[in-house]
Amino acid sequence: MNRADEILHVAHELLVERGYNGFSYADIADKVGIQKASIHYHFPSKENLVQSVIQRYRSIVKSKLSELDKIPVDSVQKLRLYLNYWNECLQNKASDVCLCAQLAAEVPMLPESVRIEVQGHFEELSGWIAGLLREAIDKRQLSLSADQVKDEAEFVVASIHGGMLSARTYNNGEYFNQISKQLLIKIEAAS
């Protein structure tokens, strides 16, 4: 891992833990073991750095979701695998939420380039979930009309992000686990 990647990795951790306004170049420098000024060589501004962190995150998410898509299981099971991934993260550390769910709280203050990336992730995630729902409808595993799919997908996204917020607030990943179980029960109830 080269120095730029190292900085992106540490910045990601700090962003998830503390948000845009809650971390500084000094924090990164301490963790990486370099000086503040060296970070500016790789990423000229904080806005640029954070945008790069999110772009990297989004590309990782995209590849993980397409890996999920390749697994030969039904679409509700794919959603279950996505929820399990976050459940494992949150059981280890209750504040280890999705980067974009974390930054969503700061959206009104974020530089525009960063805000656009956060919105982009939300759209991509709800788009992926909408795809799962359509697949389940086609296979008669779900009885939902086509014009309800988008709203249902946004509901699923909101429940997931809200579950992360609850786990973080109570400092207990088990809240996310229970909330995601309730979510799956409700989705499967519409079958």
Next chain:
Amino acid sequence: MNRADEILHVAHELLVERGYNGFSYADIADKVGIQKASIHYHFPSKENLVQSVIQRYRSIVKSKLSELDKIPVDSVQKLRLYLNYWNECLQNKASDVCLCAQLAAEVPMLPESVRIEVQGHFEELSGWIAGLLREAIDKRQLSLSADQVKDEAEFVVASIHGGMLSARTYNNGEYFNQISKQLLIKIEAAS
């Protein structure tokens, strides 16, 4: 409204918009039309000020919820009224979310006294919703076992807070409206 209340009111607005790390005494001073130092006379530290803002918020919430409890409608309708309240807030301004949902994202960084207030609000809200669910079960409007009530209430809280996050991210209160509609559909489906 005396000066202390005025400061609390403005600090609340700034906190909801920008979070704990996103606003300063200078911001409050500008909006109220006084000097920074004057704020310290009323609230010696930022931690103290924010704790006071949340305590005031929680007491207002508590009185509004007990007003709702007095209305002679069924419990699902009470939840609908709670959701409608937030829906109106978010239609006017998509970033006008619950103070504690906003601060939840910053929980790992908050001073302990503030974090405790945020957790307290979460518990109180989910407790109120659990009460509604039990009432509906007693009246045979909902078929849910007693040991599912707490998880169901936490799920409702998470969906609401996640809906606020989505409205803020997309800068569009309509997202909250749709998400809260989906939530009510799912709750009523279990009847």
Next chain:
DNA sequence: GTCTATAGCCCGATAGAC
């Protein structure tokens, strides 16, 4: 690429006059 040094600004908080 990384360093030291520093500019320029904002932060929370305090002292003391009025």
Next chain:
DNA sequence: GTCTATCGGGCTATAGAC
């Protein structure tokens, strides 16, 4: 209660040596 002035420190960012 509110003011002016200021302290000590943190912030992002830049300049320039190595």
